[in-house]
Amino acid sequence: MGPAHKGAQHRGTAGEPEVMVSALEGIGKERKKESSKKRSGSPVEGLLQPVKLSRAELYKEPTNEELNRLRETESLFHSSLLRLQVEELLKEVRLSEKKKERIDAFLQKVNQRIMRVPSTPETELTNQAWLRDGVRVPLHQVPYTVKGCFRFLPPAQVTVVGSYLLGTCIRPDINVDVALTMPREILQDKDGLNQRYFRKRALYLAHLAHHLSQDPLFGSVRFSYTNGCHLKPSLLLRPHGKDERLVTVRLHPCPPPDFFRPCRLLPSKNNVRTAWYQGQSPSGDGSPEPPTPHYNTWVLQDTALESHAQLLSTVLGSASGLKDGVALLKVWLRQRELDKGLGGFSGFLVSMLVAFLVSTHKIHTTMSGYQVLRSTLQFLASTDLTVNGISLCFSSDPFLPALADFHQAFPVVFLDSSGRLNLCADVTASTCHQVQHEARLSMVLLDSKADDGFQLLLMTPKPMVRAFDHILHLRPLSRLQAACHRLKLWPELQDHGGDYVSAALGPLTTLLEQGLGSRLHLLAHSRPPVSEWDISQDPPKHRDSGVLTLGLLLRPEGLTSVLELGPEADQPEAADFRQFWGSRSELRRFQDGAIREAVVWEAASMAQKRLIPHQVVTHLLTLHADIPDTCVHYTGGLLDALIQSLKETSSTGEEALAAAVRCYDDLSRLLWGLEGLPLTVSAVQGAHPVLRYTEVFPPTAVRPAYSFYEQLQERASLLPRPDKPCPAYVEPMTVVCHLEGSGQWPQDAEAIRRVRAAFQLRLAELLTQQHGLQCRATATHTDVLKDGFVFRIRVAYQREPQILREMRSPEGIISLRDTPASLCLERDTRQLPLLTSTLHGLQQQHPAFSGVARLAKRWVRAQLLGEELTDESLDLVAAALFLHPEPFTPPSSPQVGFLRFLFLISTFDWKNNPLIVNLNNELTAEEQVEIRSVFLATRTKLPVMVIITPQDRKSSVWTQGGPSPQTVFRPPLDMYDVLIHLSPRHIPRHRQAVDSPAASFCRGLLSEPGPSSLMPVLGYDPPQLYLAQLREAFGDLALFFYDQHGGKVIGVLWKPTSFQPQPLKASNTKGRMVVFQGGELVMVPNVEAILEDFAILGEGLVQAVEARSERWTV
């Protein structure tokens, strides 16, 4: 990896969206104006074309090689695409031969330099005066006093161990691990005791560091911790000059073979004496010393470096498939952030796991990399290492400790070939469960045969913030020290050499897992990052390792209960329960007569219920670990405020939506039972976002104050008054009403419209007569006021779209052709209700859907892009997050869903992929393949964003109107040419604004909803009316952007193309004037007059028109 690599990578990541934008613009241009060119089939840069192979190429005789390759692909890989992808990925992460040579040369030199480091005379361990200035011991020497002597001698042996030799190391971080065997003369008997070995190890490195740092060969000489273990520093060497980024050589001193007696280092043995650790004189009272399993393991790890390297090289050595598999597994782990830090599931661990699977014949050496990956994931998914440990040791030596002994000492057990060393000693149970969970998800993904499995499995990063529903940070970390004392973890502290973070981690996660119980699916914790520091500095303190982040994956079904049910009061477990929950536990009598201990959390709304884990976590941490809630930074409902309506600030609107839906259900029941309609109602379907739970601000029942309005008594309606602020915005909810089939309908489009109008009138009449509802009929719909909600019922005739499509050819044959009117009708009366009911169903499955969809819409509209991306397309994108969450699980909180929404729209390659939203799982895998190929063949005719649903397999109805490729990635809110400022007095939804105003105008509503006999003002939103007028008048000169949720500014962007001087033509004179330019008469927009028109058209609403750029001066 060259020194320029990092830079190149940066360019790569930054360049990616750029590529997309320009690529998208490519299609956009083509789509927009050059339809003639499009047909001629000019190849577009970066766009997939359908493959055309000549007959001769397709049907030529196959060669043996080709047949072999095809057969191999079929048997060893999933598909040829996957095979190619895997090969490409390996090429990308593998080290090239050229770089290998350079690294080898560097290693040679390192070896020489190390051997040349001079020896020192023997001194006491505590006397460190011989160490030169400019280098500090890379170890916290607590307590400082240790008996023993130290001298430096050059290493007896320098060996390269680890992944570099095996060829399984992956870019971009190339590390070469070098084991330095310390000569026997340095060490004494009983060095394993009381950290003496580690002190010597640290001093050995310090002396080496001092001498090597003088050498011009090295660009940087720094210390770090081996796998994050605080007792085991290692020395990092990087070459000087342009190769600095190429490689990091890590030096690990290790004891001579057979120096430590393995039986002294079993997990049940103690090697750190309490008296020494606490700085007291040995008391000798005979109290048993606590075992120090972790300490022992760390010593053992050093002794086993070489044997592990040998084992791996014998197993992996000749099998290239295994090496590929290990490399893929490393990428897989890294994308999931599982491989770093103390207790991470490192690459070494995974290599050993593959070795284990080979030894148990679960993997064969001839398997391909993909198969190795798959088998390993399968094993990880099905085996719980916290219960059933595994061992590489197959000898039946009776003196070896049993697996059960290890299970007692460690949460996760995986023994190496000696049978004494637990490779997973530092891995916590929750990390192990996380790995298992990830493996399970990946297996499901691989089994689903999804087309983009590779992408999701190996190329999509899963940072905690997108993977977990709720995230909490513990900060500052020094609080954990107190927590350790509160939790009585002194033996663990002694074992971990004072590292209170890792000592407290296990008990804390267990505590929270127990407390969250049925609400929790998975609890994961971040591992402190492995720090590097300069040799002249002291090693970083435990508290400096940043924050501890915990991620909670919630179980949606568990989130609805506010009750923690305990045992019955007279049972012995009741005491435990009381002790666990402290003051929150109280005795309660339940309906079945039982008296039980129980904890009840206060949560009225769905939003609060979702945040009960927050209450649980803070309560338990304060109670049991002494961590006050000021140190717990919980992010679960950060974005809730954006979708809260003001009246009930605690709810995010789920309840209000449910109320509206209930009212709709009542209405549909009334419609079903309506008597006296010529045809009975056969179906009532909602078609409004409220009825699929995705309206950003759900409607509330309204009760208008009559004095605020003008009244139109004869039509029982209210009108807005010009002298008052504009009234509250009431949007009618569209409901489509299908009637039973009948042959009596006329067969002419105009006549059908009249008959429908007659139905609308009749419907209004009957609803008023039979149920006393206030109704208002128009030619196309009937507005019904019910319990303060207004519904807009549209009668639909099933055959009408068909009749609109009929065209009679000159020969008299009737053919069906889509027309704009038929498509529009089809969309409104068939597809929209279907979508609404499907998404309604989705909401029942995934309670967080509503929140995610609404946050997404809110965001898009706040970016002033609400007009371009239709409601329905955004709902479908949100639905895709739930239906196709891979590689994640379906979100259970709006926050994480929204973050994934942002990730999706920022990275999705709309140009070459349709977004398939498989509603109700109706599309089979074969159909999806078919859809993709149709998509590729017709790409240029399709809109920029293509969203496919089972009902809409080809045309992507909801994105037909936009967005234009320019707007999808336009940086928000920057350079609008003109800003039109609006007066809040006439913005009915002023209070929904992102920065909610403290006070707004009275909107003519009474505070309590009640029966009203007059129809409120419906759908009267001056900014929208104004926008419609602007778009109608100046739509071909400019684009208008507005946030319908209380935006106070309309952004105007002149269309550059329409500012080109145009030749004189009768059809394009709108808003232009004639000027004399370049010897010719041309037409240019009459900008001054148009700006004044903006103000005139919006008289009363517009406060100011601010022209911001001078771009329009032609």
Place this chain on the structure above:
Amino acid sequence: MVARGRKRAARESEKGILSPPGYSAIPIKFSEKQQSSHYLYVREHKVREGTKSSWPQKRTLFVLNVPPYCTEECLSRLLSPCGPVQSVELQEKPDLAESPKEPKSKFFHPKPVPVAYVVFQKPRGVSAALALKGPLLVSTESHPVKSGIHKWIRDYADSVPDPEALRVEVDTFMETYDEKMAEEEAKAKEEEGVPDEEGWVKVTRRGRRPVLPRTEAASLRVLEREKRKRARKELLNFYAWQHRETKMEHLAQLRKKFQEDKQRIELMRAQRKFRPY
């Protein structure tokens, strides 16, 4: 022609207002307060010999670039000083034919958008209008034109429908429609089974034995059925060459898939899609 137009335009530019050749420009403002003005481009409505146009020759003024707040009444009022105005029609595009004869229903058709044809009662009105200097004012003290909030409130009030009027309209329409249909039916019945001059009898769907409807879908269905019937009779994988061909076909499919995949990989590589992090 063009040269003449240019000259004329140049002449006008000396006066300060430019206009496209053949047109004259009339400045128009919303009210006194507006600083800069829009320009109406007007011309006498003329068509080449032989082209049908329902607008009366000589008396019709063709107006381009009508500002959005200008209504038909307002245009009529502004141009009335030139002579009595017979009618004003606002349209989306220049259109030779006069709009449909029957008056459009206000319940079923929204209003169109502006290019205007103004028909004067006398030809003199046109020439007077062409010479108009302006600036015309859309909204004056005596005839205020509503815009903004006031306009929207009025529009809203207008949009609250009168169910009775709607009912009456629907009823009358349906009556005439029913009459028309009954007439057609009667006519069809009369013709049924009666041979024409050459002796052909027209077969309709009202006959005793129903026939296939004459639609595209129906004919496609018939073709499809035929095809299926033929496919069923064919023997597959019977002869050796058929075997060979199926195998070859399979291979060709694999090759095609492979090529497609290679292309995708190529593209992904170009987009740096293989850099995992």
